[in-house]
Amino acid sequence: MKILTALQIREADQRTIAEENIPSAALMERAANAFTEWFTRKFPDTGKNILICCGPGNNGGDGLAIARMLHALDYAATVWIVAPENKFSPDFLTNQERLPAAIPVTNIKQTSDFPEASEFNLVLDGLFGTGLSRSVTGIYAEIIQHINHLPAQVIAIDVPSGLYTEAPNQLGDAIVQADYTLSFEVPKLAFLLAQNEKYVGEWYLVAINLSPAFLADVTTDKFIFTREQVTQIIQPRRKFSHKGTYGHALLLAGSYGKMGAAALAARACLRSGVGLLSVHCPKVGYTILQTAVPEAMTLPDTEATHLTQLPDLNTYQAIGIGPGLGKEPATRHLVRQLLQTTPAPLVIDADALNIIAEENLQPALPPNTILTPHPKEFERLAGPASDDYNRLKLLQNFCRQYGCFVVLKGGHTCIGTPAGDLYFNITGNPGMATGGTGDVLTGIITALVAQKYSPLDACRLGVYLHGLAGDLARDQVGETALIASDLIENLGAAFRQFGS
Numbered sequence: 247m248k249i250l251t252a253l254q255i256r257e258a259d260q261r262t263i264a265e266e267n268i269p270s271a272a273l274m275e276r277a278a279n280a281f282t283e284w285f286t287r288k289f290p291d292t293g294k295n296i297l298i299c300c301g302p303g304n305n306g307g308d309g310l311a312i313a314r315m316l317h318a319l320d321y322a323a324t325v326w327i328v329a330p331e332n333k334f335s336p337d338f339l340t341n342q343e344r345l346p347a348a349i350p351v352t353n354i355k356q357t358s359d360f361p362e363a364s365e366f367n368l369v370l371d372g373l374f375g376t377g378l379s380r381s382v383t384g385i386y387a388e389i390i391q392h393i394n395h396l397p398a399q400v401i402a403i404d405v406p407s408g409l410y411t412e413a414p415n416q417l418g419d420a421i422v423q424a425d426y427t428l429s430f431e432v433p434k435l436a437f438l439l440a441q442n443e444k445y446v447g448e449w450y451l452v453a454i455n456l457s458p459a460f461l462a463d464v465t466t467d468k469f470i471f472t473r474e475q476v477t478q479i480i481q482p483r484r485k486f487s488h489k490g491t492y493g494h495a496l497l498l499a500g501s502y503g504k505m506g507a508a509a510l511a512a513r514a515c516l517r518s519g520v521g522l523l524s525v526h527c528p529k530v531g532y533t534i535l536q537t538a539v540p541e542a543m544t545l546p547d548t549e550a551t552h553l554t555q556l557p558d559l560n561t562y563q564a565i566g567i568g569p570g571l572g573k574e575p576a577t578r579h580l581v582r583q584l585l586q587t588t589p590a591p592l593v594i595d596a597d598a599l600n601i602i603a604e605e606n607l608q609p610a611l612p613p614n615t616i617l618t619p620h621p622k623e624f625e626r627l628a629g630p631a632s633d634d635y636n637r638l639k640l641l642q643n644f645c646r647q648y649g650c651f652v653v654l655k656g657g658h659t660c661i662g663t664p665a666g667d668l669y670f671n672i673t674g675n676p677g678m679a680t681g682g683t684g685d686v687l688t689g690i691i692t693a694l695v696a697q698k699y700s701p702l703d704a705c706r707l708g709v710y711l712h713g714l715a716g717d718l719a720r721d722q723v724g725e726t727a728l729i730a731s732d733l734i735e736n737l738g739a740a741f742r743q744f745g746s
């Protein structure tokens with residue numbers, strides 16, 4: 247699914263209106279209908295007092311149309327029209343005319359127009375949407391502060407008012423803090439970034455059937471990958487296949503006190519369909535791994551506590567390195583050697599990433615290597631980011647410069663490609679913010695690469711299924727009690743959702 251800019255969304259509007267030969271107010275009616283349908287399902291109690299704040303543009307027009315529809319369904323709707331100048335969009339005016347006289351309306355041009363405090367349970371924010379052209383000031387900013395202080399749930403229409411859809415706001419900007427954002431047709435970049443969490447709340451998309459031809463043709467470098475795409479990518483196992491069909495993976499992992507990371511990555515790798523798995527670990531890990539993961543073959547290093555020597559690498563279809571690795575001098579040397587000599591594609595995580603950063607080995611990364619940093623590890627590799635938008639720029643530049651795939655982990659994990667494209671994930675939950683879940687992801691992606699999925703598909707499938715396993719685990723144990731092993735236990739159920 248493409249992530250579009252405000253400008254592209256406006257073009258999509260125009261194309262839809264032209265192709266269907268409809269007035270623009272008809273599209274607004276569609277958007278308001280879609281919003282109202284969602285709203286009545288989410289808030290079926292018609293006894294709530296609803297305040298609908300409308301700005302002067304089409305976002306306000308949506309608000310007016312929604313007020314009319316909710317009123318027809320017996321909800322108690324009150325409208326505030328906030329507009330210091332008498333300058334309204336044509337579709338705003340059309341919907342103002344259509345507003346039933348029974349709906350109370352207050353026109354607010356200045357502070358003294360504020361009505362006496364009244365009790366609202368729900369506020370619908372229709373001040374500004376994708377047409378926001380500058381930071382909000384004056385009476386609009388006052389209204390936004392007012393909304394943010396009301397003891398009511400706030401639902402943003404399309405975009406929380408005051409939030410830019412694809413660029414950072416200035417510190418101190420007035421922005422609505424929504425509990426929910428219901429947005430039309432396409433996701434906006436702002437919704438995917440941690441820095442906007444307190445404005446966007448939970449976000450949902452509703453379809454308004456914008457021009458399919460436009461949506462197919464429009465170009466972007468930012469995408470969300472969907473369940474449908476995962477369905478297309480995932481390969482069923484064939485009847486006469488054997489373990490050789492699904493690749494032999496090698497994991498280089500573990501050190502004294504951190505063998506758990508190696509065990510988690512190994513178990514996740516096996517649960518993700520790899521044909522054979524070998525784990526190269528320090529001697530201290532030999533009994534641990536043979537006991538914890540009997541399905542894996544174990545190759546003990548000569549050193550007891552950390553890895554010092556590469557095994558023969560010639561039999562593997564994928565090599566994963568990093569979980570629990572540590573940063574001993576000999577291990578640093580091993581990482582450098584691996585980058586120089588690997589005959590198989592690499593998946594690099596954790597301390598292997600830190601070693602690459604500290605030793606400035608980025609230029610030695612073989613093409614199409616997959617790196618799986620969390621934001622701190624990424625900062626060590628690519629430098630500090632001024633904000634989440636800037637971090638995405640750094641991500642694109644890094645992937646282009648070194649010809650690699652980077653899985654930047656977080657609430658919406660983002661995969662960067664050597665072409666500079668960004669793919670965002672929508673599965674997963676905060677229960678996964680617990681030690682070891684990243685090791686599980688390394689195991690999954692390594693298994694998928696060994697099975698000959700392309701690097702991009704291995705990243706997309708891996709990240710999606712990892713998050714889905716987390717969501718299934720949450721259904722069983724909740725977010726607080728969730729641990730990394732729960733993800734592994736739920737990988738089977740995650741794959742089974744795709745018949746695999």
Ligand SMILES: NC(=O)C1=CN([C@@H]2O[C@H](COP(=O)(O)OP(=O)(O)OC[C@H]3O[C@@H](n4cnc5c(N)ncnc54)[C@H](OP(=O)(O)O)[C@@H]3O)[C@@H](O)[C@H]2O)[C@@H](O)CC1
Pocket residue numbers: 255258259273274277301302303304305306307308333335373374375376377378379380381382383386403404405430431454456
């Ligand atoms: N395809 C879709 O998704 C569909 C979307 N639809 C809806 O349309 C919405 C977009 O509507 P829109 O283009 O009229 O812009 P909107 O957000 O109402 O604001 C523009 C107005 O605000 C003003 N203004 C801006 N910034 C300001 C500021 N800081 N301070 C003060 N004023 C400011 C600006 O004035 P100007 O910049 O011209 O001076 C102008 O008057 C979209 O979010 C969705 O809700 C549906 O109806 C149909 C299908």
Ligand SMILES: Nc1ncnc2c1ncn2[C@@H]1O[C@H](COP(=O)(O)OP(=O)(O)O)[C@@H](O)[C@H]1O
Pocket residue numbers: 596619620655656657658659673674675676677678679680681682683684685686687712
């Ligand atoms: N709030 C969250 N929502 C969704 N996924 C999350 C959240 N927090 C963490 N995760 C996921 O959990 C994993 C954590 O990885 P990482 O930080 O490397 O942990 P560790 O090093 O302990 O294994 C990543 O895949 C990340 O996307």
Ligand SMILES: [K+]
Pocket residue numbers: 305371372373374375402403404405406407
């Ligand atoms: K809004």
